[in-house]
Amino acid sequence: MGRLLRSPAGLTGLLLVLACVVLAVIGPPLWDDEAARINAGEILQGRGDAHPLGTDSLGRDVLARVLVASRLSLVLAALAVLIGVVIGVPLGVLPAVLPRRAGRFVVGLVNSLVAFPGLLLAMFTTIVLGLGARGAVFGIGLATAPALARLTYTLTASVAGSDYVAAARLLRVPRRWIMARHILPNVAEPIILNIAMFLGSALLGLAGLSFLGLGVQAPDYDWGRLLNEGLERVYVHPEVAVGPAAAIMVAGLGFHLFGESLARIAARQAPPGAPDTSSASPAGPDVSSPASPTPAAADPVPDGPGDVLDLRDLWVTFPGGAACVRGVSLTVNSREIVGIVGESGSGKSLTAMAVGGLVPYPGTVRTARLTLDGSDLTRLAPAARRRLLGTSLAMVFQDPMAALNPALRVGSQLAEVPIVHERLSRRPAWRRAVDRLGQVGIGEPGRRARQRPHEFSGGMRQRATIAMGLMGTPRLLIADEPTTALDVTVQRQILELLTEVIDRTGAGALFISHDMAVISQICHRVVVMYAGRVVEELPVADLVSEAAHPYTRALVACLPDMRTDRDQPLATVPGRPPAPTEPDTGCAFAPRCDYATDRCRQQRPVLTPGPGGRRLACWNPVSGPVREGADA
Known part of the structure; x- marks a missing residue:
């Protein structure tokens, strides 16, 4: 006023x-x-004293x-x-x-x-x-x-x-x-x-x-x-x-x-994230079969199926010839955290959104197989698929303020999950919401459940989104850069909480990030994506010592540590990733790679399985420990 x-x-x-x-x-x-x-x-x-x-x-x-x-x-x-x-x-x-x-x-x-x-x-x-x-x-x-x-x-x-x-x-x-x-x-x-x-x-x-x-x-x-x-x-x-x-x-x-x-x-x-006049489509596409819409051969799948997630030959395309995800295959096992890492635009988030059926219109999703907790989503009716995703899949988004409805109390939003899926009445659902807030380390959960998201700090909001995922019995937890907007202290707390949740519930997790340091702290395996494809997969313990793809080594080399020379500029990967509409010929990383040959520029390398669950797509792999700055 x-x-x-x-x-x-x-x-x-x-x-x-x-x-x-x-x-x-x-x-x-x-x-x-x-x-x-x-x-x-x-x-x-006309106008007069009596009648103006x-x-x-x-x-x-x-x-x-x-x-x-x-x-x-x-x-x-x-x-x-x-x-x-x-x-x-x-x-x-x-x-x-x-x-x-x-x-x-x-x-x-x-x-x-x-x-x-x-x-x-x-x-x-x-x-x-x-x-x-x-x-x-x-x-x-x-x-x-x-x-x-x-x-x-x-x-x-x-x-x-x-x-x-x-x-x-x-x-x-x-x-x-x-x-x-x-x-x-x-x-x-x-x-x-x-x-x-x-x-x-x-x-x-x-x-x-x-x-x-x-x-x-x-x-x-x-x-x-x-x-x-x-x-x-x-x-x-x-x-x-x-x-x-x-x-x-x-x-x-x-x-x-x-x-x-x-x-x-x-x-x-208006606060950040308030409604604007941009347009958006009301619904995304369903996951369907058959497989790849292009004649390219599918990349080989991991050695064995994952008991939580088994994804084979995933393609996500948009009109105009934009292929943002190209033949991705990966698995997740119980109590395992699999990291997906890569630069912006590499297809990390779209891969996760395709698993959850959240790819925005007019995107098209094609996959040979998408199995969640033993059920093949490509063969389920839409209603059964949504029911399974609603109970067996939980997602933690990058911006918790966008994941929580600012107009509703936090407890009401959490209680919505069992009300919809388990037909619980509001009182038991509310009690479960308070219990889950306490499980993720939020003090005074009863009082906090009655508050709205803007009354929470950034770390508390992220904990609340994790609690929302735990309202059901999730088998797969997808965390899409959940610590990007948090300071390092809160970031560590969230990473420890995610690890504790996975161990306690027996679920598996896909952890998406562009930060190799975060990936190395929490994940068991790491899947490296570039230009919509998986270029390397290896145990996270071998990132520094045995990474073979030049792109993986460049990402690791860009990570500063306590020994970094502060008088020198930070290491970066030169060039830019290709656009999704560019032709899929040769190695997509060749224009930025110091080891590229004519074969790399003319023929796309095949993703080849290796020992210990490793996979690699490179004609000229590099051996030896990664040296900071030298491989970038």
Whole structure:
């Protein structure tokens, strides 16, 4: 409120809105008798001491009628906006919760309605429903609905792409719950702020319909009808038309200034991660078979199947020939943490998202086999696949603030898992949520469960997301760079907690990171990815001593330690990774490799199995310990 009062436009709008509301409340009781009194001796008079705005054809005071008409004008505008909200807001939310094809249809419908002139739509609706206030209100309401639907859609698009909404879909939360609990509360504020501006537009629209004779009919009157009655005398007594025209202008301007100022202030106060106007698709693709969409031969799979995760020949492609993941195969065993490491764009996160069925549209996922806890996901019906993912898979995202719904209490979000999957009542689910918060080391879990995510520190939020994963009985835990935004002290605590959770539950884990130091602290095996492919796999204990691929050695060499010469620049890998649309010929790392030959540039190396579960794709492997800076 302080910022609003300090803004000239905001203060002006607030005063004008308050004046209109006060006038609508006190106007009819004070001036209704004067406005309705017929005086045959004062018909069609101009401005005078007794009648500052003159009189109408029945001798009634025009000023009194303008003041009394304020109530009907505002009430009709509010009803029209209410109709627009009831129709437009659900219409704008639907694309975020419907299946992809139905969502695209709704978006197309909204875009078509927005392109149609609103006033023509209102006039058409009014004529169909019949002249009068009811038809005008419905006409303006229906004309307002497409604009509100478009606004709601643009706001929900970014919320629909948030991690907590993706997790809710993964948990098979009913769509009505996703809409009511996860989407609408996070977009309600900007919608409410914009409703003030829609009120101003509705006032102008209703006045226009009444002015044209399509709106309020006699004996009732609003500002538009009064303007119509005074128009024929505007050249003789212009003040009879100036009164209602000024009322329309002042009210419309006030609501627009007020709403615009509130929206601007809210935008400046919005926290990081608040809804923006970016677009997002409501649903991702399902994992399906057959395998690779390209004729390239699949890379060899690890020696044996993993008892937790067995992934064979995974491809993730996007329109335009972008292949972001190319034939990836990997396994995870019980109580084993497998690290996936590589530069940004190497396909690490998309691999994990494909396992969880969260690849965003229009991505396409193809895999020869995807087995989770002994069940082949490619052969399950969609409902059974979602049920298995919701109970056997847990994900810990990089940004815990994006993974937790800022509008809900932490305990409520955790309790949602057993409520949906195990049909627990709210009280036992809440008790389990408090217990899990205590298990991950959060003090006073009962009190913390009643708080919202913004009341947690970064480390506590990350612990809460881990606790959310433990609400069921997960067999696979996917951690996508969970410590990137944390300081080193909290980072160590989270790594120790993840290790403890894996040991205690017997689950397996995929740990995704670009940081070799973190990988070496927590993982048993490491899978190195480059340009969407696995280029090397080896035990994490052999990273420094036996890494053979030049790319793996370069990543290790870029890691500084206590012996690093601070007078020298940090080691880096020269060049850049190839784009997903570049041809898949030769070794993708060849342009950046000091050991590359013509064979490397012309023929793609095959990922070859080796002893001890190792795999390597390189024509010129390097032996010996990695030397800091020398291999980068």
